[in-house]
Amino acid sequence: MSNNQNALQIVDLRAGYDASDVLHGMNLYVGANERVGLFGPNGHGKTTLLNTISHVIKPRAGRVCFMGEAIDGLAPQKIVARGLVHVPQANRLFPDMQIMETLELSAFTPRARAEMKANLDYVLELFPRLAERRRQQCKTLSGGERQMLSIGVGLMCAPRMLMLDEPTLGLSPKLKDELAEAIAEISSRGIPLLLVEQDIAFILSLVDRMYLVDHGEISREINRSAEVDHQEIMDMYFGSGAHDHG
Amino acid sequence: MDALHNGKTWLIALLVITGLLVPIFVEDTYLRHLFIIAFVYGMVAASWDLTLGYAGIFNFAHIAFFGVGIYATGLTAKVLGVDPWMAMLIGGLAASAAAAIVALPIVRLKGVYVILVTFAFSQLVLQVVISQSSITGGTQGLVRVPTIWLPGYNFLRDYKLGYYYVAFGLLVATTVCLRCLVRSDFGLSIKALRDSEDYGVSRGIPIARQRLKALVASAFFTGMAGGFYVLYLRVASPEIFDFSTASLVLSMVLVGGTSSIYGPVFAALVLTFMSEGLANIDNFAEGRFMIVAVTMVVVLLFFPKGLASMLPNGFGEKTPEILLHRKRRIAGSTDHAE
Amino acid sequence: MIMVDMLSAILVSGIVLGSGYALMASGLSLVWTTLGIFNFAHGVLMTLGAYVAWTISSGGGLGLGLAAGVAVTVAALIGAGILIERVVVRPFYDHRDILLITVMTTLAAMIFLQNGIQLIWGARLKQLAPIVPGTVQLWRTTISAQETLMIVLAPIVLAALWLFLSRSRIGRGIKAVGQNADAARLIGIDVSRLFIITFALSALLAGLTGVLLGSVRLLTPEFGSEPLVKALIIVIFGGLGSLGGTIAAAYLLGIIEATLTFFIGIYWTPSMIFLLLIVVLLFRPQGLLGKVVR
Known part of the structure; x- marks a missing residue:
């Protein structure tokens, strides 16, 4: 399955906080132009995985290769400079900065600065709401606007691949649809995606392939072509007694 | 558990007896002087541990309270002619009063403000002492302070034997009181507040009042120590308010380990002898404080629980919380990893 | 007429004080807002700046003149700032109690440097030559040209x-x-690199204050202690977190101090300022001009 053409290749990745391991040897890949989902309950290591890939926390063992090169020893800013961009969950961003300031600042690496103008136009076109509120401070934004800005910030980093952590957390169905459209548009420009989500419908509408994460390991890989249905995943995942937990 | 407890009791009894016997073997006046100074620092360090270690109050006015004790005792004894023993008590009470004034604005404030206000207060006391030179002697210091007395006994002609026992008695009394305090309900409640303010408050612990009490109690002991210090030395100098003094005593608390009371007492003993030994090297007065500074950083870097935690018997308690190495904000987002 | 003279005297000396305080406190505030720590070595960095400038430029030292003095001071202060960050701050970034611990470690750095300065330069009083000599009349008050330079340079x-x-x-x-x-x-963003830059910048501001004040006051190893305490009071007044608040509070404190000194004398002024501080904190714990701290 794996080859050097993959955007991201992760082999036996282990990481954790303090004494406890959270990731017990993760293996996965994201192909060029591929949209891949990560699905699983809270607390099973999805966010830790993204944090480890972007080196916000240090891996304890294993390999991370981006565009064919090992990046597991690189500092976070070097990883961003190479174009692997992580949009974290519930990002507070920079509370006292205005939207435009934040977007301009986010083109921080030299490569991103070179593309700043084009990327800025693209972000404002993709999220017209940000353009309307360009002088507003981040701390006054609504949940949806903040999420849009987070993704906008990611795009300003000139990504060659995006990792999105629960972009729909706490959003209304209408906003979720809007975001799904925007994310689909981004990926149609040839940017591979690794998408962490809890909303199964949202994830199925966006990805080509999906991993199920269970206690810090990949428990199953699902090809979308196999047309697995929603309930089936829930049953597979939580056992058929899942409904009883309410 | 009982065996361990018994062992500890025996060890403490042994140490107290050793302390009582020291002057029999140590006849040198200078060595006795060092012991006396060490006992004073022991009281100051141990009582600082009550606020800094147990209550987790970022109190950096402790040395100022010590200074308040020194000047209150010195001035009441010298200017007002109050009996020196009584003046020592007044020193403790004055330090408590000063602590209450400081506590007023800080008990409800966040850590950073507590640090700033207590530092500012220390400087204020220094400024007052220097500026009121007609009473305090200003930068020249307070001189010819009367000393303690006992009927039919001369403290000045006994090669410091009397002072040794008074200092030792005060140290033992202070340590016993502090240990009782931290093991009482009050001690438990301030520890609870330190470890989790929300939890403590939700259990009905009055946060402001408990912190006020901790500050007042801790200041009383350091004020008494200051009172004895000035009656013993018979002079007081505003140099006591220097950042250097504060860092010396702070290093004792850190080396001994916070939240233990005993730790700072022993560290005071060791560090006083070390620091005085270094001071005797010619032209090395500055170097001594430079070494104290390096010691502080090294202890914080490599022995966050204090050097006492290295001892097998573990005089410290199990968790000197404020300095335990705990990671914070590893990532902006968390996975609620349990 | 006398009223106007008085007002002029108070305002001018208040602004002179405020200028020094603003330069000093802005460096402290910069480190606080960026790293969330208080650098108690900030005052001794000011002292260091003044001593290095004295050594290079003054006749009592190497006598190389003002320009060389400034150049070497800038280099020395940047170096000292980086060193402090590296040795006593960086190892504790991951610590939960970083604030308390770095208060102690920067205090240790301050003790170390202050005694080091005494060891190298001795306790004898020194004074920098004024960058600009002479006096200037401002409104109705005459002050030294050096103080005027501070008023102009600070903004x-x-x-x-x-x-x-x-x-x-x-x-x-x-x-x-x-x-x-x-x-x-x-x-x-390379966060740790920006931490270093912040520290270097803050040290530079402290050193500049030291060079400017070093010809107005006498140099001792404790030269920076009083300004440090004033800077602490200013950041409380100004509310932690904003540079603008800090600068405004610096000038405000300068004028308050000048007013108090004028009316109740130099001896009681520090106590009154402290009293004012307590009152402010009782009613506005977030500082006079500040927002809620993070």
Whole structure:
């Protein structure tokens, strides 16, 4: 399955906080132009995985290769400079900065600065709401606007691949649809995606392939072509007694 | 558990007896002087541990309270002619009063403000002492302070034997009181507040009042120590308010380990002898404080629980919380990893 | 007429004081807003700056003149700032109690440097030659040209600092790191490099204050202690977190101090300022001009 053409290749990745391991040897890949989902309950290591890939926390063992090169020893800013961009969950961003300031600042690496103008136009076109509120401070934004800005910030980093952590957390169905459209548009420009989500419908509408994460390991890989249905995943995942937990 | 407890009791009894016997073997006046100074620092360090270690109050006015004790005792004894023993008590009470004034604005404030206000207060006391030179002697210091007395006994002609026992008695009394305090309900409640303010408050612990009490109690002991210090030395100098003094005593608390009371007492003993030994090297007065500074950083870097935690018997308690190495904000987002 | 003279005297000396305080406190505030720590070695950095400048430029030292003095001071202070960050701050970034621990470690750094200065330069009083000699009449009050230079230079330096923070890429990065270091990391900002730059910049501001005040006051190893305490009071007054608040509070404190000194004398002024501080904190714990701290 794996080859050097993959955007991201992760082999036996282990990481954790303090004494406890959270990731017990993760293996996965994201192909060029591929949209891949990560699905699983809270607390099973999805966010830790993204944090480890972007080196916000240090891996304890294993390999991370981006565009064919090992990046597991690189500092976070070097990883961003190479174009692997992580949009974290519930990002507070920079509370006292205005939207435009934040977007301009986010083109921080030299490569991103070179593309700043084009990327800025693209972000404002993709999220017209940000353009309307360009002088507003981040701390006054609504949940949806903040999420849009987070993704906008990611795009300003000139990504060659995006990792999105629960972009729909706490959003209304209408906003979720809007975001799904925007994310689909981004990926149609040839940017591979690794998408962490809890909303199964949202994830199925966006990805080509999906991993199920269970206690810090990949428990199953699902090809979308196999047309697995929603309930089936829930049953597979939580056992058929899942409904009883309410 | 009982065996361990018994062992500890025996060890403490042994140490107290050793302390009582020291002057029999140590006849040198200078060595006795060092012991006396060490006992004073022991009281100051141990009582600082009550606020800094147990209550987790970022109190950096402790040395100022010590200074308040020194000047209150010195001035009441010298200017007002109050009996020196009584003046020592007044020193403790004055330090408590000063602590209450400081506590007023800080008990409800966040850590950073507590640090700033207590530092500012220390400087204020220094400024007052220097500026009121007609009473305090200003930068020249307070001189010819009367000393303690006992009927039919001369403290000045006994090669410091009397002072040794008074200092030792005060140290033992202070340590016993502090240990009782931290093991009482009050001690438990301030520890609870330190470890989790929300939890403590939700259990009905009055946060402001408990912190006020901790500050007042801790200041009383350091004020008494200051009172004895000035009656013993018979002079007081505003140099006591220097950042250097504060860092010396702070290093004792850190080396001994916070939240233990005993730790700072022993560290005071060791560090006083070390620091005085270094001071005797010619032209090395500055170097001594430079070494104290390096010691502080090294202890914080490599022995966050204090050097006492290295001892097998573990005089410290199990968790000197404020300095335990705990990671914070590893990532902006968390996975609620349990 | 006498009323006007009095007002002039108070205002002018208040602004002179405020200028020094603003330069001093802005460096302290910069480190606080960016790293969330208080650098108690900030005062001794000021002392160091003055002593280095004295050694290079004064006749009592190497006598190489003002320009050389400034150049070497800048280099020395940047170095000292970086060293402090490296040795006593950096090892504790991951600590939960970083604030308390770095108070102690920077205090240790201060003790170390202060005694080191005494060891190298001795306790004998020194004074820098004024950068500009003579006196100047301001409104109805005559002050030294050096003090006038401070009044003029402080706003220029602070404006330059403000421009740097709000316009330059690095400056904006520093602000971003202060607001959310994790988010800053994920947009490719090298957070630890900006921490170092912040420290160096702050040290530079302290050193500049030292060079300016070093010809107005006498140099001792404790030269920076009093300004440090004033800077602490200012950041409380100004509310932690904003450079603008800090600068405003610095000038406010300067004028309050000048007024109090005029009316109740130099001896009782510190106590009154402290009393004022307590009253402010009782009613506005977030500072006079401040917002709620993070």
